[in-house]
Amino acid sequence: MTLRIIEKELVAGMTLKLKKNLALSDSGFVFNPSSGDAYSTNPIGLEIIRYLKEGLDKDKIKALIIKKYNVEQVAFERDFSDFINTLRHLKLNDEDEEA
């Protein structure tokens, strides 16, 4: 018998509400003032976090990233899903997240 962790998918039209007080810097340093935890992300990660903070939904972020970086849709879907789950895992999202 296997135990499978089912991560919540962010489907089209949905966004991930990040904590309002999340602090970002241009270097990719992300600080969660509620827990005191700090992380670093690469420029694309930072870009996506900024889009999420602006309230952009998955479709809009997808369009922007695919256009700018010429990435394949399948690759975007997979990496975006991983990234969103990482943000959730790190508790950087608001409790009543998806809008």
Add this chain to the structure above:
Amino acid sequence: MKMKKPKLCIAVTGLNAIDSPGPGVAVIRALRESRDFEVSIIGLSYDSLEPGIYMHDMVHKTYRIPLPSSGIKVLMDRIVEIHKKEKLDLIIPNFDAELFNFINLTTPLEKLGIRTFLPTIQQFEERHKSNLSEYGVKYKIKVPRSKLIFIDSEIASLSEEFSYPLVVKGKFYDAYIAYSEEQAQSYFSKLSARWGLPVIIQEFVKGAEVNVTAIGDGKGKTIGAVPMRKQYITDKGKAWAGISIDDKKLLSIAEKLIQNTKWRGGVELEMIKSANGEYYLLEVNPRFPAWVYLAVGCGQNHPEALVKMAMGQRVKPYTKYQVGKMFVRYAWDMIVDLKEFEKISTQGEL
């Protein structure tokens, strides 16, 4: 015209800085940064190797005082002797183990013109580690399940009530995480020999260690409070680095506790935030913590507020602090002349 700041002579204990450092030097550092008064600092030490004794830019003069076990009268006699020479305005004790004596001396000290700003005996007694379960019930705060043990034979049966790992705590200081019965036995012997009985067995709660340094006015109002998340923790469980956090729930727990207990003076709440966001109270330390200078760095000078309240001034509560300020502790080797060590060791003052 610039007003001249009043100068206060303040005696401070807790000048030690071993792996479990005392808060004295941090308190002094905060007092020296007061905008409203100047200070002459008198150190009160128990041991000739407390580093604060030799920090002459922080402590003007140090006197040895008798160990808390010597009793109230012996301590009072020594304070009277020091007061004759130094004209103390205030004493800020910083050790849990000495607080009982100082609280009991509040009135006689006041008669000499020496102020303090300490919790009451009831506030001090009820928050003892050994009373924490009742404390949690009384003030509606979650505390990890605990049990007091008086003999080592009780350890064998602990597995019926607790699962390993569990925390073995000394009556006054020190705590160890025991992963097996053998470890629990060993820690019991160590702690009972050092701090006496009972030894406290506590459920291990996994989570982030978060602390609050705060000060209460004795009427239920919180004058200041800064929450901190431990970032670097020593094997003694002490924060060697920490960061101020924006945790409203934690602040609210601290404010409610100060309100309900009418806490008077400095206090540190040690808590664990579990993975599901629940807060468990581990300890209530009845004085400022060694990391209290972080509060100053965040814009709240708690030791300064304590002095003002002790001197009878009204103090406006702090309403904000900077989030994301860190402290990173450093151990510094001072070079000390043997003559100085000789003087404090033989004459009891330096």
